[in-house]
Amino acid sequence: MVGAGQLARMTAQAAVGLGIGFRVLAAAADESAAQVCAGTQTGDYRSLDDLLAFGGRCDVVTFDHEHVPEPHLRALEQDKRAMRARLAELGVACPRSDRAACLDDVTGFADGSGWPVVLKAVSGGYDGKGVWVCGGPEEAAEMLARLHGIDLMVEEHVAFERELAVLVARSPSGQAAVYPVVQTIQQDGICREVLAPAPGLAPATAAAAQRLGLALAAGVGVTGMLAVELFETPGGLLVNELAMRPHNSGHWTIEGARTSQFEQHLRAVLDLPLGSPAAAARHTVMVNILGGDDPRLHSRLAHVMAADPGVKVHLYGKQVRPGRKVGHVTAVGDDIGELRDRAARAASYLSSGTEQAQPQG
Numbered sequence: 001m002v003g004a005g006q007l008a009r010m011t012a013q014a015a016v017g018l019g020i021g022f023r024v025l026a027a028a029a030d031e032s033a034a035q036v037c038a039g040t041q042t043g044d045y046r047s048l049d050d051l052l053a054f055g056g057r058c059d060v061v062t063f064d065h066e067h068v069p070e071p072h073l074r075a076l077e078q079d080k081r082a083m084r085a086r087l088a089e090l091g092v093a094c095p096r097s098d099r100a101a102c103l104d105d106v107t108g109f110a111d112g113s114g115w116p117v118v119l120k121a122v123s124g125g126y127d128g129k130g131v132w133v134c135g136g137p138e139e140a141a142e143m144l145a146r147l148h149g150i151d152l153m154v155e156e157h158v159a160f161e162r163e164l165a166v167l168v169a170r171s172p173s174g175q176a177a178v179y180p181v182v183q184t185i186q187q188d189g190i191c192r193e194v195l196a197p198a199p200g201l202a203p204a205t206a207a208a209a210q211r212l213g214l215a216l217a218a219g220v221g222v223t224g225m226l227a228v229e230l231f232e233t234p235g236g237l238l239v240n241e242l243a244m245r246p247h248n249s250g251h252w253t254i255e256g257a258r259t260s261q262f263e264q265h266l267r268a269v270l271d272l273p274l275g276s277p278a279a280a281a282r283h284t285v286m287v288n289i290l291g292g293d294d295p296r297l298h299s300r301l302a303h304v305m306a307a308d309p310g311v312k313v314h315l316y317g318k319q320v321r322p323g324r325k326v327g328h329v330t331a332v333g334d335d336i337g338e339l340r341d342r343a344a345r346a347a348s349y350l351s352s353g354t355e356q357a358q359p360q361g
């Protein structure tokens with residue numbers, strides 16, 4: 001796997017259980033997956049030499065992020081504008097968007113869509129870094145000046161009812177498996193909570209999202225996991241973006257599904273028969289642990305384990321920085337309100353040493 005973040009770390013864990021040799025190309029030896037993988041190679045994913053040297057020692061290569069330069073990996077869509085163009089070709093409904101090279105592009109677009117609009121970095125963004133909501137022409141002018149040199153696109157600000165995600169695994173021989181549709185809750189562009197399955201989702205909408213996921217996986221020719229991020233709107237589903245790898249919206253599958261997304265990704269890229277994506281519990285709630293001001297995460301772990309033995313804690317071994325994803329907690333059971341409360345309390349205590357139940361939306 002190229003990249004050694006938490007996605008690679010959790011994939012390594014699945015590889016152990018399947019008896020599959022697994023190595024990572026890490027930028028540094030202390031990265032999340034590099035800490036736990038024998039056969040870690042350190043190198044630069046932007047260097048073709050490093051990629052070739054790494055790939056030469058592997059039978060199959062897959063990725064934990066989409067930042068590898070396009071010329072090296074022509075098949076990889078890592079450009080949000082190119083991704084939207086491809087989605088349009090496939091006839092998929094997306095937020096309206098356009099290029100944003102100058103202020104006239106943005107104000108001209110807003111003449112049609114209305115304000116606010118969303119400015120997005122075409123590549124390199126994650127966790128909302130690279131997404132800016134812009135209320136009017138003055139703010140647009142300021143932002144464009146501040147973001148000078150970054151390749152941007154502009155899109156309509158969608159007043160969605162909520163955000164959903166659908167995960168699909170697809171193997172080279174064409175077998176596919178689709179997971180239950182989940183609800184994702186973002187704050188400041190960063191995923192905070194995932195509810196599986198999405199509570200109260202109309203069966204017809206769930207089926208439409210799953211069909212869309214399967215059609216996209218086949219249409220784009222995905223190998224491995226595909227995550228489709230969706231906006232649920234009164235007019236139907238809009239596709240926000242695609243990620244062709246295990247995804248934060250699928251961490252719940254470790255405890256909450258028969259086959260975790262990490263194991264499924266390995267099965268798919270190796271063209272092994274896929275595992276069942278069925279839910280293993282009535283409800284699963286996943287809450288991300290964000291870094292807080294006090295980096296001593298492990299000193300707070302015992303308290304959380306004692307306070308709620310039923311909550312599963314995953315820590316990524318990453319340096320704690322405020323707002324950075326450093327782990328997640330998962331709770332499975334029958335009462336979604338109770339699960340949300342427990343998962344939120346555990347995550348909040350781990351990040352800050354205080355227990356806060358998140359607002360129950």
Ligand SMILES: Nc1ncnc2c1ncn2[C@@H]1O[C@H](COP(=O)(O)OP(=O)(O)O)[C@@H](O)[C@H]1O
Nearest residue numbers: 095118125126127128129131156157158186189
């Ligand atoms: N057009 C939009 N309208 C409203 N909210 C948006 C729009 N685009 C993005 N967002 C919000 O910002 C979050 C992050 O944007 P996204 O395009 O998914 O970038 P990232 O690569 O950081 O995940 C989304 O999950 C959503 O909450």
Ligand SMILES: [Mg+2]
Nearest residue numbers: 127229240241
């Ligand atoms: Mg996103």
